[in-house]
Amino acid sequence: MRINEDSFAEDVLYSSEMEERVIEIFLDAVQIVEEKRIFSEIKKESAKLRNLFWTEEEQKEKKEAVSFFDARMQAMVFYTLRNLEGYQKSGWKELINEGENRDGTDGSISKNQD
Numbered sequence: 281m282r283i284n285e286d287s288f289a290e291d292v293l294y295s296s297e298m299e300e301r302v303i304e305i306f307l308d309a310v311q312i313v314e315e316k317r318i319f320s321e322i323k324k325e326s327a328k329l330r331n332l333f334w335t336e337e338e339q340k341e342k343k344e345a346v347s348f349f350d351a352r353m354q355a356m357v358f359y360t361l362r363n364l365e366g367y368q369k370s371g372w373k374e375l376i377n378e379g380e381n382r383d384g385t386d387g388s389i390s391k392n393q394d
Contacts, residue, residue: 334342
């Protein structure tokens with residue numbers, strides 16, 4: 281152990297350096313405590329959100345439902361296009377025109393209907 285003859289001069293310098301270091305450590309500790317509090321709040325809120333997320337089984341069911349719906353829509357488009365082609369081949373325009381002329385009108389809406 282070493283004994284300083286003039287310890288007062290060193291204590292003043294040492295205490296100001298120590299005071300600055302203590303302040304830095306204190307501010308760091310306050311920041312850490314605040315971050316821990318924020319993480320704790322995030323953890324609490326995220327636990328509430330767990331109910332919003334789907335389980336793997338629910339995701340699988342959803343994918344199957346979407347796939348089934350997509351297949352049905354594709355089939356409907358296919359059959360609709362096929363029926364339209366059939367109507368075009370069978371002369372659907374003539375069928376529609378005959379229906380419009382059946383009642384003696386040309387199919388247009390007249391302004392003087394009473």
